[in-house]
Amino acid sequence: MGFPFSRMRRLRSTPGLRSMVRETTLQPANLIMPLFVVPGERVKREIKSMPGQFQLSVDQVVDEGKKLRDLGIPAILLFGIPEYKDESGSSAWDDKGIIQRALRGLKESVPELLLMTDLCFCEYTSHGHCGILKGHELQNDATLEIIVKQTLSHARAGADFVAPSGMLDGAVGAMRQGLDESGFSNVGIMAYAAKFASSFYGPFRDAVASAPSFGDRKSYQMDPANAREALREVALDIEEGADIIMVKPALAFLDIIAKVKQEFGMPTAAYNVSGEYAMIKAAAEKGWIDGERVMLETLLGIRRAGADIIISYFARDFAALYQQGKGML
Ligand code: PBG
Numbered sequence: 473m474g475f476p477f478s479r480m481r482r483l484r485s486t487p488g489l490r491s492m493v494r495e496t497t498l499q500p501a502n503l504i505m506p507l508f509v510v511p512g513e514r515v516k517r518e519i520k521s522m523p524g525q526f527q528l529s530v531d532q533v534v535d536e537g538k539k540l541r542d543l544g545i546p547a548i549l550l551f552g553i554p555e556y557k558d559e560s561g562s563s564a565w566d567d568k569g570i571i572q573r574a575l576r577g578l579k580e581s582v583p584e585l586l587l588m589t590d591l592c593f594c595e596y597t598s599h600g601h602c603g604i605l606k607g608h609e610l611q612n613d614a615t616l617e618i619i620v621k622q623t624l625s626h627a628r629a630g631a632d633f634v635a636p637s638g639m640l641d642g643a644v645g646a647m648r649q650g651l652d653e654s655g656f657s658n659v660g661i662m663a664y665a666a667k668f669a670s671s672f673y674g675p676f677r678d679a680v681a682s683a684p685s686f687g688d689r690k691s692y693q694m695d696p697a698n699a700r701e702a703l704r705e706v707a708l709d710i711e712e713g714a715d716i717i718m719v720k721p722a723l724a725f726l727d728i729i730a731k732v733k734q735e736f737g738m739p740t741a742a743y744n745v746s747g748e749y750a751m752i753k754a755a756a757e758k759g760w761i762d763g764e765r766v767m768l769e770t771l772l773g774i775r776r777a778g779a780d781i782i783i784s785y786f787a788r789d790f791a792a793l794y795q796q797g798k799g800m801l
Contacts, residue, residue: 491800496776498768500544500794504588504741505787508679509533509574510553521675522746523753525785527553530570530577537582543791547586549635549783550574553680554596560604561596565621572629579630588633588662589626591619591647594682601684602638602692610692612640619643620650627656635718637664639692645712662741663714666702666728669693672721672747679746702728703735710738716781721745723770726777733778742779744770749785764793768801 483493508527510517515529528536537548552571554563563569571589578587593615594602603615615638623634634651636643644663651659669690677683694701706717717736719729720743733740752770756763767786774782784790793799 494800496772498772498775498790498799500787500791501546502775502780502782503545503771503787503790504547504549504781504783505540505545506549506551506590506783506785507533507536508551508553509570511555511570519675519679521678521750522785523750523757524789525679525749527679530574533574534577534581537578537585540788540791541582541585543788543795545585545787545791547588547633548578549588549590551590551680552595557596557598559598560618561593562618564593564596565618565625567625567628569625572625575626575629575631586632587630588635589631590637591622591626591634591643592637593618593622594638594684595680599685600682601687602689603640608687610640612642615640616642616646620646623647623650624654624656627651627654627659631659633660633662633716635662635664637667639664639667639689639694641708642712644709644714648713660715661713662716662718663709663712664720664743665706665709665714665717666725666732667693667718667720668696668725670696670721670724670745670747672724672745674747675750676746696724699728699731703731706732706736706738710736715739716741718743718783719779721748722774722777722779722782723748726773729774729777729779739780740778741781741783742774742777744774744782744784744786746785764789765801768793768799772801 510527512529516532517527519525550571554570556563592602594600601610604611626634716739718741719725722742722744729742752766755761
């Protein structure tokens, strides 16, 4: 029945009523905080294009891990900036590498925190591409062999979840098999299943110095125009054994998140990437928007689209607000 019997505004009249009919929730448990680890001690270097985000040495990552745990953030996603880079990115599977040291430190000091690692080679190769090259071409199957080495090295150091981000065909299956054969059947895989070739990764590439020295990533990351292809990518990763599937970036791809959730009903993650963070921070610094409110609206929107889990540089700020009872719009 229409107006005047139905009045939609009735349910919006008080904060209590609004809270009762609110459809989407946002809690620290929905969030994963990405952290950047660098060699050294007591290093806490702010990333220019990501205000409030830092390159941290292992001791600092451990401190940060404790704070995040206390704020109710269940998981972190680790990115490494290694001591050395070479053609094949071999520092990525060095048992004494930067990520491996961070994992051991965190496992020992913050055992409650779920440790996830990003698996890719762009931070570790001298050319900045995500694996082994032949000429200018990324070699898929040769890279699978080293991604399994990287996976096992992270698992030995204490990773609970590994997250392949290179958009290589067959990576999830190869990793699952490698893990199972080595007795790591409890280590999970969060697959960057539909990862688009996006300019929103710009600040991240500053943070880890991983911009490709030539060309771009369009021959492995997806064309932002494609939605049907995203569903095929996700279906393949599920078949290969992914436990959590991810869509990345989030904001220009909310339709993909919604479709993926509806189609597969899997635990679905969305990556609220560096450029999305930087835009809000920059506009807030200029006083053009209310940064806190826009952050809340953004995270809520990603949840409403269908994401169970959001990987976001806002995770810590959000959890701090939530703890003060200010985590809702
Ligand atoms: C590694 C990787 C990237 C991001 C996560 N893992 C960069 C890229 O693909 O170029 C981007 C994260 C962000 O922008 O926040 N391949």
